[in-house]
Amino acid sequence: MPIIPNLVERWALRHNKAPGIMLDLLGANAFHSAALAIDLGVFEHIGAGEKNPAELARLTGCDPEGMRRLLEFLAAAGYVQKKGANYANTSLTNHWLLKSKPGNIANFIHMWNSLLTETWPENLEYALRNGSIRIHLHDWMSLKPGRWAIFNESMAAMAAGPAEEIATRVGLSPDARRFLDIGGNHGQYSAAFCRKNPQLVATIFDVPDALEYAIATNNPQFDIRAGDIRKDDPGSGYDAVLVSNLIHYFGPEECQAIIKRAAGALAPGGMIVISDQVGSSNNRPLVDAFLHMMSLHYFIMTGSNAYAPGAIVSWLEAAGCKVVRKIKLRSAPGQMLIIGERTG
Ligand SMILES: C[S@@+](CC[C@H](N)C(=O)[O-])C[C@H]1O[C@@H](n2cnc3c(N)ncnc32)[C@H](O)[C@@H]1O
Numbered sequence: 001m002p003i004i005p006n007l008v009e010r011w012a013l014r015h016n017k018a019p020g021i022m023l024d025l026l027g028a029n030a031f032h033s034a035a036l037a038i039d040l041g042v043f044e045h046i047g048a049g050e051k052n053p054a055e056l057a058r059l060t061g062c063d064p065e066g067m068r069r070l071l072e073f074l075a076a077a078g079y080v081q082k083k084g085a086n087y088a089n090t091s092l093t094n095h096w097l098l099k100s101k102p103g104n105i106a107n108f109i110h111m112w113n114s115l116l117t118e119t120w121p122e123n124l125e126y127a128l129r130n131g132s133i134r135i136h137l138h139d140w141m142s143l144k145p146g147r148w149a150i151f152n153e154s155m156a157a158m159a160a161g162p163a164e165e166i167a168t169r170v171g172l173s174p175d176a177r178r179f180l181d182i183g184g185n186h187g188q189y190s191a192a193f194c195r196k197n198p199q200l201v202a203t204i205f206d207v208p209d210a211l212e213y214a215i216a217t218n219n220p221q222f223d224i225r226a227g228d229i230r231k232d233d234p235g236s237g238y239d240a241v242l243v244s245n246l247i248h249y250f251g252p253e254e255c256q257a258i259i260k261r262a263a264g265a266l267a268p269g270g271m272i273v274i275s276d277q278v279g280s281s282n283n284r285p286l287v288d289a290f291l292h293m294m295s296l297h298y299f300i301m302t303g304s305n306a307y308a309p310g311a312i313v314s315w316l317e318a319a320g321c322k323v324v325r326k327i328k329l330r331s332a333p334g335q336m337l338i339i340g341e342r343t344g
Contacts, residue, residue, distance in 0.1 A: 002078025002092055003030065030077035033070060034097070035113030037079065038106050043093050050086035103161050111154035115147055119301055127300040137301040142209065152213045156186035161331035167192035169327055170273055170339065176200060176239035180265055182229050182258075183246030187214035187222055190242070194221040205234045229258055237267050244275040247312070248294070249302045256315045263319035266342040272321055277306045278336045287334045309338060316340040
């Protein structure tokens with residue numbers, strides 16, 4: 001959280017002389033305020049040149065007094081800085097929240113604010129009391145037009161950094177011709193593999209609502225197929241298969257079955273790459289907190305989990321694959337690749 005307590009405040013929090021939960025209250029509301037500022041284009045306008053509240057109110061169609069108070073709170077929360085009568089972005093905002101900057105997470109923040117945080121108050125208590133989900137994330141997104149588009153765009157934006165790293169570090173053989181991307185959604189990972197291997201054809205396999213973005217890219221190396229990996233056949237004889245951020249959608253038995261189906265789609269000696277948020281402790285408080293938040297989120301919305309690497313390895317072995325490499329991604333802390341080869 002960008003609010004940094006001073007020495008006295010830190011002492012009071014550390015010694016429990018002040019209620020630490022107030023940081024979370026501030027964080028929750030600062031998050032909503034910063035996300036709204038992203039949606040209104042406040043940071044983009046400021047990025048083009050420092051501005052005062054009245055100018056920003058006019059540019060965004062907002063009330064001047066409301067904008068002044070929003071900016072004061074955003075300044076207290078570390079997103080903007082006051083400079084005389086004007087406001088400038090902080091380096092945090094310039095680096096991470098401007099849509100024009102490579103590696104920005106503006107779409108991801110938009111998705112959490114406008115989609116996923118809404119799911120918690122609606123579904124957390126139900127899932128906790130019943131030990132099962134009230135409604136699956138996909139069905140919940142299908143209830144309102146536009147939700148799938150927000151989800152797909154955020155997934156695509158978040159893939160930009162890891163896609164290049166994954167394609168580089170996996171190092172597909174130059175002889176590979178057929179690639180399967182299960183739950184491939186936007187196809188950005190496939191696109192990165194295709195850029196390195198112009199002869200590759202990548203089959204993007206996903207449920208119909210998830211494929212809009214990949215279809216719109218018109219990538220000539222894409223073969224786009226709609227289906228449900230639990231019951232539909234993704235084809236066979238592939239040189240490599242990627243299962244990225246998919247297994248955290250399913251319970252352990254379904255994961256086992258999906259990995260078996262993915263491995264079965266490979267030619268003998270083919271490579272299977274599982275990429276997912278792994279739920280093991282890293283002794284990194286921020287990464288651990290994120291993984292625990294996601295684990296709770298999966299419990300609420302998909303009835304699943306962020307699994308430990310050992311579980312993934314055992315599913316791969318049971319599916320007739322030898323695990324050959326594990327890679328911790330630099331571009332996505334908490335994310336790991338577990339790479340196997342189909343034996344026989
Ligand atoms: C969290 S997204 C990840 C998208 C992409 N692979 C990535 O890593 O950015 C999970 C994807 O799995 C897809 N998915 C979930 N259940 C599926 C199923 N039963 N069959 C095929 N795809 C599924 C979702 O539609 C979604 O596109």
